[in-house]
Amino acid sequence: MLNKKILKRAAAGIMSAALVWSYAGCIKPFTSSLTAAGEKTDEYNHVSFNAETGMYEYEFKDAYIYNVNAYKTIYLTCVYIDLIPYEGNSWFSYDNMKTIEIELENSAGDPEYEQYREQTYELAKKIKNESRIDIKFAAPELYEDMMEYRGYYGSSSDNTYNVSRILSVKDPFEHIYGDINDDGVIDSFDVVTYKQYIAGTLSYKLSESEFLNADIDLDTEITADDLRQVVDFTLGKAKEFNGTSNIGSIRLDNTVDVLASEGVETDKAFASAEMDFGVEVMKKCFDPEKPGEENLLISPLSISAALSMTANGADGETRKEMEKVLGGSLTIDDLNEYMAYYISNLPDNEKEKVYLSDSIWFRDDPTFKVYDEFLEKNKKFYNSEIYKSSFDDSIVKDVNSWVNKNTRGMIPTLITKANVPDNAMMMLINTLYFEADWSRPYLITREGEFTDLKGEKHPISKMNSQEYQYFDLGNADAFKKPYKGGEYSFVGILPHEDISIQDYIAGLDGKTLEEGLREYEDPDTVDLYVMIPKFKYNYSKSLKEILPAMGMEKAFSIAEADFSKINDLSVPGALPLYIDDVLHKTKIEVTEKGTKAAAATAVVMGAGAAAPIEKKEVYIELERPFVYMIVDRNNVPLFIGAATQIEDK
Template sequence: MRKSIRLLTGVLLLFVFMIFLMGCRKQIKSKNLLSGVVAEKVSGKVLNQTFLDSQFSLSLNLFKESVNESLNENVLISPLSVALALAMTGNGADGVTKSQMEEFLGGGITMDDLNEYLYTYVNSLPSGSNYKLNIANSIWYRDQEERLKVYDSFLQKTVNYYDAELYKSPFDDTTLSDINNWVDKNTDGMIKKILDKIDPDHIMFLINAIVFDAKWNIPYKKDDVNPNKFTDINGDLKDVTMMKSNEIDYIFDDYAKGFIRPYKDEKYSFAALLPNEGVSIYEYINLLTKESLTNTLNNYERTEVTAFTPKFSYSYEIEMSDLLQKLGINDAFDPMSADFSKMGKSSAGNIFIGDVLHKTYISVDEKGTKAAAVTKIGMKETAVDPFSEKIIKLDRPFVYMIIDNQTKLPIFIGVLVTV
């Protein structure tokens, strides 16, 4: 029976979107092992350009491949959610499997150094009353000691660097409910569940969840929100509600122009790029490079920008196994070649990644943005110039991001092609 690892990343909407999550908390019945595991002190590593470049590359590679597999659809991914779930998994890898994961996650940065960098980065991301960013990780493994042995050293690293919650569970309907309740809780209800069933050969799930909820630094006024039109990817005119604002950060490259709109306290921002007339959205995405995107986000022009942004919301889901193999993670998905010998051992056979599922959701309105992302990995056996005003009207397909203003890394990146 094919063994697998599943990766799931939930709602993204980090940018301009709002997601409302409500509901009572449901009790998790699986055995929480954290009472017996104390996080050891780690210092982290100071973020450098090598690490930042690797994360821009990872973000663009994931985004481009996701778009290629979802043509004519709205796409939204959280590179950070995918990276954190895979990094936890990578701490159980060795040999060629580990090398391939290191190359994808950090351009060759060792797993030990990646742990340190990601620890520093995640803990540098601010969260406050007007801009909430919560990140949660968990590992669930089968409570069947004669079949599965999970190494303490692996679990300790995930606690030390990723603050992971650890659950030993029977992998029955109770576990299914527990995992989905955990996802529901840690995405503020934006993603209700990540699993429909647990297969007999599932032995472990590694899950990351991200929630973003931020208000605009300058709210939209009632008179600035009006009916308008959006020309979708098929050339059809769609009714939308368009929000008008005055911005001061104009961004552009050779093929597109856009703007940056900050959230409260300017810790995070929404960035949008509209391809020039005559450049299709997919041509533009293919032309994006790490260098061009980094340059665009870091070298904005201070000038008056009249921006028009549509209200929108949507869900997105993609199975990433093939995509990740195209990007170089091959052995991890091969039942014979996968080497997760630092994670544990199974009496039933080799451990490898079988599938990677990424789920996202986004909603944008006048008040701000709420977003969430969940990544599940399931292991189986086996100064303003008043004379240069710009007008940016997002009334046709465009690329958007939710970025943290310190590093300019996209926490979420998507493309809107229809409403």
């Protein structure tokens, strides 16, 4: 390994040195001294001379790979790559295709040569046809015309170049935490660049890739907190960024012996209940004129799972209210069965990753005896992890570490000490992580504008495509864009121009919306053209006022809450429980490649008293305030959002 400190932002944040494509194996470092010295360019494609190695280093960022062929014989290793350079907002076309040739003879007498020959072959095997990559390679001579437009593909113009080796291959959508100068390694040069940026003395503007690398704690800023992590990492004090520390709380679920429920398969009743619940939460939360809340994102599934676990300990009117809000006509027992099936059938493959995790944390206190039946039920239906904690300052660290791990680093912190009152006795936590590539990724983005609620325009990157699932929702147009695997889709909903986003959301009905998204219009009658902007943002909200306003009042009342199925109130000194707060955090990233999203929810409990027709063309361009969702094939909403202010940063 070139450097154990090279880390990749894989799976939305969990760092692993083993995942880095470049410099695989024990290969001598091949780092450009010019890059390390801080040479910068705004161009996507450039060449520099490495005085240390005597070679010219060529780099194509975000290149389109038309074709790649790599093979080995007894005598020769050959790699042929046809690529089209990126020109800022698009690829020039096949006319500018470059053919990179690498032909390396086997030489058993030179171990170092054999190492980089094998490295070049292994890196080439990682490149896929019709993909986009950042690629860097070296040659002993300067091809001055390599970066120029030359002829057309297949013409007599020579667009073929012989090079010596591939230096690195990197997915342009994945970023290396801490590598602020984007040279593939985390070292003292990064520390210096961080200090200059924070001090305002950096002589150039960071590129988008450099900024994403540098924003380690994912708060959309580069601060002293990010610098501290880099310093600790380079000094060897930390082995990873946003790392999960050891959990000090005592894990008990391995002592809970209960057979997991197979559950009940998702049907219209469950999908309708989840959609209705999600829409009602969105309606109560949506306040786009409030600073910092221009864009909303909630996960109905995450909130519902955390509260359903809690409801397993409720009784009487408290239970009835929770059932009505969460499931409508469904009981908590019904929701348990649906959730059990849903959790046990989530995809985890290269195309789609959906992880839903649950945990229960309770205070280690002689007056607080939690019923085994409550823990067993949540283990049976939610596969809940169970922890016993002192509920001192360590509970904040432990819970955040657990959340960070289970959201793959997208949500490093969920709670602070202020969220844990002195009388806190239990927390029920849910996390949800979603990652999927589009079934047809975008190869080109174009510059555009997004018009916010005030009529102000913001620059965006537009992703255009033709789709086939169009839904006429009456006062809004909607479409579904599928992810690979076909189990999940992005839903874009654009209200008609004569209705504001506020009025549209206020008038939404969950059941009507779910039914409206069940059948799309005949694709033979519609030519559907859609535009999705690239965007990402975070959202956080306390639901302490929201849920009672939806009808879940008694659960939050210190005087009326009935959670008598959670703890034994006959124990001397025992006090009844109530919900002190419900904390919800989310994050989403929508790019040309696909979507990553995460959510975390904490329930904090305190103690106290026909014939062919002419096709119509439909254009749905999300360039003004819109609603969106990520749903499964049954229209169960994993995420529901509303965006009113989007801007490229």
